[in-house]
Amino acid sequence: MKLHQIFAKPVDRAIEGVIKADDAASLPLELEEYVLTQEVQQRLDGFLAAYNDYRGANGVWISGFFGSGKSHLLKMLAVLLENREVGGQRAFTYFEGKCEGDRLLAANLKKAVALPSRSILFNIDQKATVSSKQAEFDALLSVFFQVFHEMQGYYGKLGYIAQFERDLDSRGQYDAFRVAYGEIAGKPWEKGREQAVMEKRNIAQAYGQITGVSGVGDGILEQYRQDYRVSIEDFADEVWAYLQRQERGFRLNFFVDEVGQYIAGNIKLMTNLQTIAESLATKCQGQAWILVTAQEDMDTVLGAEGKQQSNDFSKIQDRFKNRMKLTSQNVAEVIQTRLLLKTTASEAALKALYASHQNNFKTLFDFADGSKTFRTFKDGDHFIKTYPFIPYQFELFKTAIEQLSQHSAFEGKHSSVGERSMLGVFQAVVVCLREGEVGQLATFDLMFEGIRTTLKSMIQAAILSAERNLGDDFAVRVLKALFLVKYVREFKATVRNVCVLMREGLEQNPTDLEAQVQGALNRLEQESYVQRNGELYEYLTDEEKDIEKEIKNVEVDRNNILTELNQLIVKGTLIPKKIRHGNDQDYDFTTVIDDQRYGNVHELTLHVITPLYPDGDNEAVLQAQTMGKAELRVVLPPDARLMRDLELWLQTETYIRQQTGKPHTSSIQQIINQKQLQNDERKRGLTVRLAESLAEATLILNGAVLCHQGQGRLMAAFEDLITQTYPHLLMLRNETYTKERVQQVLSPGQPGIFGDLTEPEQEVLNFIQRTKNAGGRSTVKSLQEQFRSKPYGWQDLAVLFFVAVLVVRGKVQPPAYGHILVGERVGTGLLGRGQQGNVILRPQAV
Structure with a gap:
């Protein structure tokens, strides 16, 4: 017996290996041959329970590896839920026989198809235009608007034309406009709107005819184009308005094929998908659903482009609580x-x-x-x-x-x-x-x-x-x-x-x-x-190519990348470890990179924003985040190559370390040695490029973009940060305070100090007096801590100088360290770091 004779159906018959969302001709065969496997039945049980009894989650995530049947299942659900007539019978009829033996599934399916609904099925990568992909923020939203408008008969490819049509429709003038345009232009409106730029005059005449006002239509579409704006909230409002015009309980379901490939690696698109689903859930209360397909593991989609993106991808997946995972x-x-x-x-x-x-x-x-x-x-x-x-x-x-x-x-x-x-x-x-x-x-x-x-x-x-x-x-x-x-x-x-x-x-x-x-x-x-x-x-x-693939497959966490960036920027020579102010005062600062803190916490903060940061290209958001903070934001310019090379450097270092001590052939070891030399050179190049990025970075302080230019712009921005954080620094008038000046004030034989107290001397005396009145006691150390912090920012020697002046002027009692200090011991008590926490200062009794 020949093998082809054992099969119930001809093995060489046309079986569409890939299900296409827009292929309606194959629907009867697809419905007839669709296999309702045990696994799919189990997944459908969970989905139908959620669909028939909405409890807040309107997102469905259908996942599986390549060729696992995700697209087929998505298409069948789209046809089934609206119970479309295909091949002379309703879609549910095709499925009813497939549910034999599972009465509960059959009942749930019947209940689901009884709900009036409309399905919008599309492959998002096919629908997205080049221009919409370039406008990242609106890319996903534009596609949803497009298919929604097309479902209503409007021109989805150009949103402003669809808005014009929708407004006419809401006023009951759309049909009249189409007739008027056809008579004037000699072609149907459905053709004319595709050539809207060339048809401006005919459109204006038709609009004027239906409104009864001559000339009112001049430039009408151009005005719509200029005014057209979209937001996710607008989309949810439009969907809700559409649903309100339908019968009670009507559902509008979006079936999005291969959304995983489309949004892979783009955090904004991932976030937009999440927001669209959440906005529809909030506004439409279970009457609008989004069902999407994506690969089981995004690494298989991203290939050698890295694995950090697939980790980001998993975050949006968590927003879709109804899961339908297909396996081998x-x-x-x-x-x-x-x-x-x-x-x-x-x-x-x-x-x-x-x-x-x-x-x-x-x-x-x-x-x-x-x-x-x-x-x-x-x-x-x-x-x-x-x-x-x-x-x-x-x-x-x-x-x-x-x-x-x-x-x-x-x-x-x-x-x-x-x-x-x-x-x-x-x-x-x-x-x-x-x-x-x-x-x-x-x-x-x-x-x-x-x-x-x-x-x-x-x-x-x-x-x-x-x-x-x-x-x-x-x-x-x-x-x-x-x-x-x-x-x-x-x-x-x-x-x-x-x-x-x-x-x-x-x-x-x-x-x-x-x-x-x-x-x-x-x-x-x-x-x-x-x-x-x-x-x-x-x-x-090729061995070299194989090793390169292995290097690129090394798991590198985003935090590891940021840590290495901190090593290069702060612990390298690109930025000083302390900020030097004009009065020779050094200020410590906290280093933060993309919200990740490194080292100790100080009052001043240097926050570096990399191209990996979710809102890194949204200057308004970054400005708002700095309001009221003692923080200088250094926003590195977009440089995907720089970040990729940094990741590759870290991957290579990790790979070489992993290979150390392992037995290799001489050719492999030679390649690994060469990789180390190349990686050393890569690090030197990264340091140079980071310096260039810092020189071109946008500097933001307290909600404003700083305009410093030239090589010293970063240090000038640090000066602004200090001046803004410590406004009382002005009291010091840029004077320099040294240990010698303190000792000079306290030296015997110095002429007396008369006249009114200076502003900083009065500030120190007031603090000592307030502390005494509150029942506390002031030490040299507590004074230094007080005036070192906001709003003063004074160096410790400046505080000691003012205390010494107050002692000499008789405004403060000689410091006490168990007993009152006199003579040279006064200077020792003030300047000796080991004693400052115990040296007590009291105001002189009046």
């Missing part, structure tokens, strides 16, 4: 049902095949030598559902493509096997085997053909070369299998395990297969297509 188990069930469903006649032959070989399955399909253990066939039914595939292939292939994606093996920023889906790849394998006999198995190397066209030519260069030059088809197939598992850490590519991957049939002789595999591996090693390390074989790519 779901994919396997879909493939088994849509592609591998067997005829009744073939089941008997497959049961016999299972019975005759089931005792050998562990030997034939278990991986050894420390590889991960995969579950084999559970029973005869499982064998029938899965054949000609082996259970391990579903999970191993899933892991293989995820790891290849993390190593940027696929074309395009977000490309992967997901462009064809797991279903498409497995179908390609079955089509390849369709003329084989029952008993033949799918080998793992055949999976390569399903992803070949999406792989970068560089990553598959060795395979392309082997196909041209090796002249050994089986060896090339082994090379393809090794390529697929190259980055799968759980798989050990020993001869035994490669034999499992390459087993072509249940009857194949294990000894012959091992000899064939060993021969192929030997040939590949000789030709330098693979390398052998002990018993393990590995597909070879």
